[in-house]
Amino acid sequence: MEQPPKFVRWAVLIGIVVLLNVFSFISVSYAFPEPEYKTFCGDRSISQKVINTEESCIGNGGVWENDQFARPDSEITGYCDLYKECSALYNDAQTDYAQTAFLILLGIAAAALIAGMFLKGSSIVAAGLSYGGVVLLITSSMRWLGDLDRLVQIIAVGVALILVLVIAYRKFKD
DSSP: OOOOOOOHHHHHHHHHHHHHHHHHHHHHHHOOOOOHHHHHHHOOOSSSSSSHHHHHHHHTTTTEEEETTTOOOOOEEEEEETTHHHHHHHHHHHHHHHHHHHHHHHHHHHHHHHHHHOOOOOHHHHHHHHHHHHHHHHHHHHGGEEEEEGGHHHHHHHHHHHHHHHHHHHTTTT
């Protein structure tokens, strides 16, 4: 059977890499929607009135912050932070999402790499899965690795590395 031209084989390989990554990211975002800021902080547009007392701040859902640099003769002793509590909740939810998304994508990437090592019959599909797994590792690491707890980073990446090394060593012994 005649093989397709090399540029067609490369196009298919690159297509597999891109589609594996796009499919993985879309699937994760569908299964685990990313937290939205407005869910936590709602519509807290600045009201027309000035919030310059602790009571009015708390009444509007804010946190009063004392101003250490306020002049002693000033009636205003601080300022109202309408976003402090809701932003903290949003940041916590964002960190949880990043950890979940990264671990799922890490698993998909490792599975694609391993499948690429064992797939027989089509070198293009095997290479596409292997390269797709590598690109998925790179893109998901760039996107979320910095948001994770250091221990989670070490354990997750370490387990994936050991798994791929052990399987690669057994599969490609010289």
